[in-house]
Structure formats: structure tokens, C-alpha cells
Amino acid sequence: MAEGKAVSQPNGHRSIGYATKFDQKAESLQAKADKHGKGKKNNDGGQPAGGFDDTALPRAPPGFNVKFTFHRASKLPMADINTMSSDPYVLATLSTSLPTRHKQDPPMTFRTPTIRRNCDPEWNSEWIVANVPAKGFALKARIYDEDPADHDDRLGNVHVQVDTLSETFGGIKEQSYKIKKRMGSKRAYFIRGCAAMFNRGVHMSGQLVVSVEVLGKTDTDNGGKLWTVGPCNWTQHLSPMVGRLAGTKEPGKDGKTERYAFQANQIQLAGPVPASLYHRYVEFRPFVKGMFTSTSLRGRVLHHALHHQHNRIYNYDRDTVYGSFPSPSLDLTLQFLDLVHHDSGGRIFTYVLTLDGIWRFTETGKEFGIDLLSKHTMHSDVNIYIAFSGEFFIRRLKTPHKEGSPDDQPTHPPSEIDNGPPEDEPPKDPAYYSLIIDNDSGTYRPNAKLLPQLKEFLLRSLPGIKIVTLDCNGDKEKMDKWKNEQRERKKAEGNHQAVVQNDSSSIGSSDEENLNRQEGIVGGEVKPNTKNKVKGKVEESLQKVEDIRKGDREREERETEDDMAGSSQ
Structure with a gap:
């Protein structure tokens, strides 16, 4: 995708605007802190506190x-009065007696796919976790109704408690658990209650069917850490409105026609x-600590804004694509190459690797919108501790790589192509591709000495692909050279427009068709438009966005009160 003439567009979701403005300010403050040697320092040097943690x-x-x-659920309430149904999914959290390195380490979580318009959904989603201790576990499963236009309603909770585990543990086989309604949405159960008044066959209490099976001892010399064994689930999140704001396009359903979509x-x-x-966040200014720990008024505001931005970028809706592989394989590597569009478009990606091995990434770039929507703080969901972060891109090799082949193998095509990408389809063989990955992240500043461990982990996770690691400081010259080549390819292989932001207003996600008309895209023909038309549509959508933000705040406050009430019993 090439950088073209900028088209003026209003701001996106207001919370995203707050977060991106903060990111821009934080980058400026970080540069000043590095220049003048200010900020909180480590005891053993002049660098700000944070980064690599050797605990x-x-x-x-x-x-x-x-x-x-998680097999299925039954008799769930109807959260959507328009369809008289729900779009349910399960969000599970696993707790054990194992101590963590720090209390801020994120918990183990798992999310099932969403089943559309079904009050008796069937998921059959598996989650295999290693190193669950003999003292047992506590599994909390929250059932939600997905509603991306408003807020996800909680339909109830289920608790599975096991006090002891052993290799002779008989397991739990498709046991039905009553869903606790007290934590559920009052609106959803009101609709369910009205239906029960007129139909004796309608029950108020739902059920969740869960199985638990011990597969054997974990093959490790230290059982101090939980991790996900499998399956290797993946999701693709497409946001048409954010894509329009960032100026990014993705192939349409036919694989040829392009449409605006920001892909996470x-x-x-x-x-x-x-x-x-x-690694921990770098504390280059006092307010950064408050933002990550949410301990001050300013910190809570920033924390909420960035958390909201994460939820909007990684939003689950009807366009979300789900997939799964039982274990690392060539098919998983090919799926990864599909997600990053192989080597087309000269794309560069920002990534974060969580402590449990969830790899999140989006396209980044010098364009205003893309750069601010791909910060590591957003990817990590403002988590204090992560495994690694940086940037990466894909290079297509002229010939398949072999063990010991040089990092700077000739690429294909060897020279730039004008007026679009190569016409031939990319080869479906990971051996033709090289993953160039670095530690270029000012938020967490990963230790370059750990790049070999990152490479070893990725080689095990993505079989068949060549992996090259770069130190953003030690290999800066080579890294800058290769990234500049990617940017030049981006200019040469497309003629897309970059979208920039104005200073005011917000846009709701339901206004994509209106913006198409504002850009003059009607029936495939380009027609004139004016700034006043855009402004009018923006003002119409402002109230919609305010309603969404109000719903998010009410949901979070309600669920916090419910959780506190549940923990006190």
C-alpha cells in the first residue's frame, strides 16, 4: 500500500483519539528523557527503571x-430483544496455588468463539494447560453475549473447583453446572422472565457443560509456571472504520476487490x-507508572483510554475470523503468512508476545493513523509485564532457504515493480520466506541479548520459515536499510490514500456507508464531495459514540460491583 495524497477525515472513536494523543505525547517525553538523562533510573545504571526483569x-x-x-450451554437468556436470542461466548480464567514472579502478572485466560443467535450454543472448545499443580485449581467461566455496537452483557458465571489432582484423577465428564444469575445482565434476565410468564417450558436458570481431563505429568524440570499447550487458536479482527481512519485496505471476500479495514x-x-x-514497561516519566498501575487520577484516565483502545482494535464482531490448529505445523506457518499477506505491500508490523504466548500484531507505518494505532501499550492491553515486543516484516526469498543460509539472501522479485504488486501468486511454501524480527519497542525495551531465545521459540512455533533477528541498536544500520526498502516497496506496489485526523468530533462504526458516499464512491464512480457534508455526518454520529462510551462505563462499573459482591461471600 503506497502513501498517497492525504484525505482529511475526522477523528475516530473519541477514546481512541485520547489514547493516540497520549502515545504521541509519551513518545515526545521519552525522547526528551533520553536526551537529558531524566526520569527514574535503575540502581545499576543511567537507564530508566523497567525493561528486562531478571526475577x-x-x-x-x-x-x-x-x-x-467447554461443550455447550443451554437455556441462556435472550440478551437481544430484536432477534429474541443471544450471541454467547465463554471467557474462562484459571487460578492455582502457584506463586507468580510479581502479583501484576496477568492471569491465564481463554476465550471460545462466538456462536450467533443461539440460546443453546455448542462450542466444544478445548484448552490444554501445562503444570497445573497437584493442589488443584479454580476455574471461573463467565458467559457473555457479544454486542460490539453497545457492550457485552454478562449472562452469568460458573465456578469449577478441584482441590487435588493426580494421574489417577477420574476427571469431570460433561458435567452440567448451574449458571449463577446474580452476575448476569438484568436486562437479559428480564426478557427471559417475561417469556417464562407466558410459557412454562421456558426456564430461568441456564446450564454450562464442562469437562476436565488429566492428560499426564508435565515434562519439565520446574513446575513453577503455567502455560498453554494448545490448541494454537488464531483470530483476525477487521475494523472498517479504523481502517478508513488509518488509510489501510484489505482484500474483499472475492480476494480481489479491496475495502477499507484495519486488521489486528x-x-x-x-x-x-x-x-x-x-520485561516490564519502562518508567521514563512518573506518570507512566500511574498509567500502567492505574493508581492516580491521571493514571486511571489514561489506563482506561488505552484499555478501551485495545478492546476497539481487537474487537469481536460478525467480521471476526476464527481458526485453530492442534499444534505447531506447516499449516500454522502458512496461516501466519496469510495473515501478514506474505510479502505483498511492503508491510511492517508491530507486535507483542505475552507471557502465555499470545502473539498480537498489526500493521504499522510512518502514516499518522497507522503509527498511533499500533503502539505496544495498546497491543499489551496496558499489561505491566510481557515476554517481548518490537517490529517485524516478511521478505520473500528468490530460492528456498536452507540451514546455515545467509541472512541477506537475494529476494524475489529482485527489483521494485511499478503500478502494483507482482502478478504471480506467492508460493505456498514457508521455505521461500524470511521473518525479520527485532526488539524495536520504546515501551518495554526488550533486552537484545535475549533475541536468540526469541528466535528459538519462534522456530519451534512456526516450522519451515527462516527467522532473522535484529538488535534495534547493534544492528541499527541494517535494520533501517531493510525497513526503508520495505517502505519503498509500499510506495511502489500500490496507490492508496493515507487518511489523517482532524481536531474534533467522532465517528460511529455504523457510518461506513455514509463515508463511502462522502468520498464519492457510489456505484464504483467517483463523485465530488465537500467538507461540510463530512462535518454534517460526523455531528450525526457523535451522539451514537457517546452512547457507546456510556454503555462501556456502566458495564465495567456493574461488573466490578458484581465481582466484589461475589468475592465477599
Whole structure:
């Protein structure tokens, strides 16, 4: 995608605007802090506190590999009065007696796909976790109704408690658990109650069917860390409105026609992530700590804005694409190449690798919109600790790589192509591609000495592809050269327009067709438009966005109160 003439567009979602303005300010403050040597320092040097953390992983006996299966639910309430149905999914959190390196380490979580318009959904989603200790676990499954236009309503909770585990554990086989309504949406259960008044066959209490199976001892010398064994689930999140604001396009359903869409991707890589990959945010200014820990008024505002931005970029809706592979394989590597469009378009991606091996990445670039929507803080969901972060891109090789082949192998095509990408289809063989990945992240500043461990983990996770690691400081000249080549390819292989932001207003996600008309895209023909037309449509959508933000705040406040009430019992 080439950089073309900028088209003036209003701001996107207001919370995204707040977060991106903060990112821009933070980058400026970080540069000043580096220049003048200010900010909180480590005890052993002049660098700001944060970055690589050498806290040792707690020692514990090896645990067990446990498979959790979320089979189905029944008699769920109708959260959508228009369809008299729900779009349910399960969000599970696993807790054990294992100590963590820091109390801020994120918990183990798992999300099932969303089943559309079904009050009796069937998922059969599996989640295999390693090193579950013999003292057992507590599994909390929250059932939600997906509603991207408003807010996800909680339909209830289920708790599965197991006090002891062993290789002779008989397991739990498709056991039905009553869903606790007290944590559910009052609106959803009101609709259910009205239906029950007129139909005796309608029940108020739903059920969730869960299985738990011990697969055997975990093969490790230290059982101090939980990790996801599999499956390797992946999701692709497409946002037409954010894509229009960022000026990014993706292939349409026919694979040829392009449409505006900002693409965010998640892949669950098979663990364990090397224990040495452990980094904390860099505390280059006092307000940064408040933002990550949400301990001050300013910090809570920034934390909420960035968390909201993460949820909007990685938003689940009807356009979300789901997939799964049982374990690392060539098929998983090919799927990764599909998500990054192989080597087409000269794309560069920003990524974050979480402690549990979830790899999140989006396209980045010098364009205003893309750069601010791809910050590592957003990818990590403002998590204090992550495994690694940086940028990467894909290079297509002229010939398949072999073991020991040089990093700077000739690429294909050897020279730039004008007026579009190569006409031939990219080869469906990972050996023709090289993943160039670095540690270029000012938010977490990963230690360059750990790049070999990152490479080893990715080689195990993505079989067949060549992986080259670059130190953003030690290999800066080579890194800049290769990234500049990518940017030049981006200019040569397309003629897209970059969209920039104005200073005011917001746009709702339902206004994509209106913006098409504003750009003059009617029936494939380009027609004149004016700034006043855009302004009028923006003002119409402002109230819609305010309603969405109000719904998000009310949901978070309600669920916080419910969780606190549940924990006090």
C-alpha cells in the first residue's frame, strides 16, 4: 500500500483519539528523557527503571497437563430483544496455588468463539494447560453475549473447583453446572422472565457443560509456571472504520476487490515461552507508572483510554475470523503468512508476545493513523509485564532457504515493480520466506541479548520459515536499510490514500456507508464531495459514540460491583 495524497477525515472513536494523543505525547517525553538523562533510573545504571526483569521463576514440582472442554450451554437468556436470542461466548480464567514472579502478572485466560443467535450454543472448545499443580485449581467461566455496537452483557458465571489432582484423577465428564444469575445482565434476565410468564417450558436458570481431563505429568524440570499447550487458536479482527481512519485496505471476500479495514491479529503459540523473556514497561516519566498501575487520577484516565483502545482494535464482531490448529505445523506457518499477506505491500508490523504466548500484531507505518494505532501499550492491553515486543516484516526469498543460509539472501522479485504488486501468486511454501524480527519497542525495551531465545521459540512455533533477528541498536544500520526498502516497496506496489485526523468530533462504526458516499464512491464512480457534508455526518454520529462510551462505563462499573459482591461471600 503506497502513501498517497492525504484525505482529511475526522477523528475516530473519541477514546481512541485520547489514547493516540497520549502515545504521541509519551513518545515526545521519552525522547526528551533520553536526551537529558531524566526520569527514574535503575540502581545499576543511567537507564530508566523497567525493561528486562531478571526475577527468577519460582521453583515447584512438575504439575499436570489438564484439558478443559467447554461443550455447550443451554437455556441462556435472550440478551437481544430484536432477534429474541443471544450471541454467547465463554471467557474462562484459571487460578492455582502457584506463586507468580510479581502479583501484576496477568492471569491465564481463554476465550471460545462466538456462536450467533443461539440460546443453546455448542462450542466444544478445548484448552490444554501445562503444570497445573497437584493442589488443584479454580476455574471461573463467565458467559457473555457479544454486542460490539453497545457492550457485552454478562449472562452469568460458573465456578469449577478441584482441590487435588493426580494421574489417577477420574476427571469431570460433561458435567452440567448451574449458571449463577446474580452476575448476569438484568436486562437479559428480564426478557427471559417475561417469556417464562407466558410459557412454562421456558426456564430461568441456564446450564454450562464442562469437562476436565488429566492428560499426564508435565515434562519439565520446574513446575513453577503455567502455560498453554494448545490448541494454537488464531483470530483476525477487521475494523472498517479504523481502517478508513488509518488509510489501510484489505482484500474483499472475492480476494480481489479491496475495502477499507484495519486488521489486528492474534495467534496462540504453543508454550512454554522461555522464562528469560520477561520485561516490564519502562518508567521514563512518573506518570507512566500511574498509567500502567492505574493508581492516580491521571493514571486511571489514561489506563482506561488505552484499555478501551485495545478492546476497539481487537474487537469481536460478525467480521471476526476464527481458526485453530492442534499444534505447531506447516499449516500454522502458512496461516501466519496469510495473515501478514506474505510479502505483498511492503508491510511492517508491530507486535507483542505475552507471557502465555499470545502473539498480537498489526500493521504499522510512518502514516499518522497507522503509527498511533499500533503502539505496544495498546497491543499489551496496558499489561505491566510481557515476554517481548518490537517490529517485524516478511521478505520473500528468490530460492528456498536452507540451514546455515545467509541472512541477506537475494529476494524475489529482485527489483521494485511499478503500478502494483507482482502478478504471480506467492508460493505456498514457508521455505521461500524470511521473518525479520527485532526488539524495536520504546515501551518495554526488550533486552537484545535475549533475541536468540526469541528466535528459538519462534522456530519451534512456526516450522519451515527462516527467522532473522535484529538488535534495534547493534544492528541499527541494517535494520533501517531493510525497513526503508520495505517502505519503498509500499510506495511502489500500490496507490492508496493515507487518511489523517482532524481536531474534533467522532465517528460511529455504523457510518461506513455514509463515508463511502462522502468520498464519492457510489456505484464504483467517483463523485465530488465537500467538507461540510463530512462535518454534517460526523455531528450525526457523535451522539451514537457517546452512547457507546456510556454503555462501556456502566458495564465495567456493574461488573466490578458484581465481582466484589461475589468475592465477599
